Amino acid sequence: MEEITMNYIVLDLEWNQSPSGKKRIFKSLPFEIIEIGAIKLNENFEIIDKFQETIRPVIYPHMHHISQEVTGFTTSELQHSRRFPDVFRQFLSWCGTEEYRFCTWGPLDLTELQRNMNHYHLPLFPAPVFYYDIQEIFSQLKEDGIVRRSLEYAVDDLHISHQGDFHRALVDAYYTARVMSAFSIDEVLPRYTVDTYQQPRNRKEEFYISYGTSSKYVSQAFPSKPAVIKDPEVVSMKCCICQKRLRKKIHWFTENSKNYYALAYCSEHGFLSGKIHIKKNDSDYYFAIKELTLTDQKGADLLFERKKDYQKKRNQRPKLTGSLSNESILKH
Numbered sequence: 603m604e605e606i607t608m609n610y611i612v613l614d615l616e617w618n619q620s621p622s623g624k625k626r627i628f629k630s631l632p633f634e635i636i637e638i639g640a641i642k643l644n645e646n647f648e649i650i651d652k653f654q655e656t657i658r659p660v661i662y663p664h665m666h667h668i669s670q671e672v673t674g675f676t677t678s679e680l681q682h683s684r685r686f687p688d689v690f691r692q693f694l695s696w697c698g699t700e701e702y703r704f705c706t707w708g709p710l711d712l713t714e715l716q717r718n719m720n721h722y723h724l725p726l727f728p729a730p731v732f733y734y735d736i737q738e739i740f741s742q743l744k745e746d747g748i749v750r751r752s753l754e755y756a757v758d759d760l761h762i763s764h765q766g767d768f769h770r771a772l773v774d775a776y777y778t779a780r781v782m783s784a785f786s787i788d789e790v791l792p793r794y795t796v797d798t799y800q801q802p803r804n805r806k807e808e809f810y811i812s813y814g815t816s817s818k819y820v821s822q823a824f825p826s827k828p829a830v831i832k833d834p835e836v837v838s839m840k841c842c843i844c845q846k847r848l849r850k851k852i853h854w855f856t857e858n859s860k861n862y863y864a865l866a867y868c869s870e871h872g873f874l875s876g877k878i879h880i881k882k883n884d885s886d887y888y889f890a891i892k893e894l895t896l897t898d899q900k901g902a903d904l905l906f907e908r909k910k911d912y913q914k915k916r917n918q919r920p921k922l923t924g925s926l927s928n929e930s931i932l933k934h
């Protein structure tokens with residue numbers, strides 16, 4: 603049997619931002635990439651290659667003072683670099699023809715990369731774009747899974763020796779690769795996630811990842827927020843283990859109409875807590891990221907408390923007249 607090898611492209615980008623005070627020239631391109639750095643790891647998480655190129659900014663040609671402070675690049679320094687499409691094509695061919703997955707520190711890089719690709723009408727990566735968010739994995743394996751640390755914090759925490767200044771693409775990619783390879787391959791590999799710059803185009807394409815006792819789902823995009831949270835698939839709660847559609851103990855409620863919470867119960871596998879995060883895409887459509895996690899009595903009690911607090915606050919507020927509050931508890 604032929605073995606399929608998998609490489610890991612640990613990617614880090616530096617970008618310039620649109621000038622402050624003025625209206626963005628391109629709403630769908632808030633950040634213009636000025637540097638791509640990447641480290642290629644083989645399937646044993648060993649470093650086998652590196653990539654580093656700077657890019658001449660042409661949409662926001664003057665370095666924003668914040669970007670200049672962070673990256674150290676000045677406007678004149680980048681004048682001799684090539685433009686994004688040329689550097690990107692070179693990067694893509696460097697990634698190779700073997701199968702690979704991207705790894706980044708935090709969830710931003712792949713979204714901004716695809717925004718830049720889209721701006722130049724370059725073909726996007728085939729969706730779903732699965733990747734490893736090493737910042738999230740660091741939190742899951744070293745902390746509570748919720749807190750997000752800086753790359754510098756993780757490097758020091760794992761006693762990785764300093765090899766250069768942070769906030770340069772290749773150095774940050776190298777550090778991210780070192781953090782990644784500080785964990786065992788078996789611990790990292792099941793913890794992939796999915797980038798949401800491209801949403802599923804229809805119900806059949808919707809993204810679903812199972813992590814055993816938890817799951818992640820990304821819905822297609824809808825024209826309005828209420829349409830998202832009324833969708834039967836979005837609000838359904840299926841047990842992560844037996845896939846049974848469960849009855850809710852707490853119906854979806856929200857404190858800010860951005861994040862919704864719910865609780866369900868599987869007679870075989872116990873409580874299931876749910877969180878839906880509603881996001882807006884670049885076409886002003888809305889989609890849901892739903893995370894379901896099997897939990898215990900303590901986790902269930904926390905959610906009951908949270909809902910009680912929410913109801914108390916709601917009852918203290920002056921009654922809305924004429925229209926329904928969109929923070930009302932949804933019954934499904």
Ligand SMILES: [Zn+2]
Nearest residue numbers: 841844868871
């Ligand atoms: Zn179950």
